[in-house]
Amino acid sequence: MITGTKQTSEKMKVKRYKIQHSIDEYTFPKEAYIHAVKFDEKYIHIELTDERIISIPLMWIPTLYNASDENRKKFKISQSRRMVIWDPEKSGINDEINIRDYLGPARTDDEAGSIVYTSHETRKQVAEAKTSKKKKK
Numbered sequence: 001m002i003t004g005t006k007q008t009s010e011k012m013k014v015k016r017y018k019i020q021h022s023i024d025e026y027t028f029p030k031e032a033y034i035h036a037v038k039f040d041e042k043y044i045h046i047e048l049t050d051e052r053i054i055s056i057p058l059m060w061i062p063t064l065y066n067a068s069d070e071n072r073k074k075f076k077i078s079q080s081r082r083m084v085i086w087d088p089e090k091s092g093i094n095d096e097i098n099i100r101d102y103l104g105p106a107r108t109d110d111e112a113g114s115i116v117y118t119s120h121e122t123r124k125q126v127a128e129a130k131t132s133k134k135k136k137k
Contacts, residue, residue, distance in 0.1 A: 027050070029048075029050045029052065031050075032048050032050070032052075032082070032099050032100065032103055033048060033049040033050075033080075033081040033082065034046055034047075034048060034049075034077050034081045034082065034083075034084065034099055035047045035048055035049045035081075037075060037077065037084055039058075039069065039072050039073065042057060042058060042059075043055040043056060043057055043058060044056050044058060044061070044064060044072075044084075044097075046084065046097075046099060046102075048099070049081070054099070054102055054103070056097070056102055061095065061097070063086075063093050063094065063095040064093065064095065067091070067092065067093050071086075071091040071092050071093055072091075072093070074086065074087070074090050074091035074093070075091070082098060082099050082100060083096050083097060083098050083099065084096065084097040084099075
């Protein structure tokens, strides 16, 4: 195949930068637990114990979008600290939010060989996935 580019024998200069912080100084959250929940006119803001804040548009959750501010605030955080739950008898809202549904898809950390977020997967499914992955190698 003929292309319009010329090959040159010039060496490319690479600029190197000093590493300012070791990898041990960075935080890579592995678990997500709810610390606090707040609302504004467009979003539900869920603060996690590791200081992340997840803002979910109320339009994504019709029961909350159509509810009054007063009823939105009548929630409970589950004992596992992974769900926000509304009791329909107290708030008129019959809904629950599992925070793992909004953290993104499950991803595998190949280097560590572990599953980071396992949304809606049982431990058995995770173990089976690891076993099948090892067999393929």
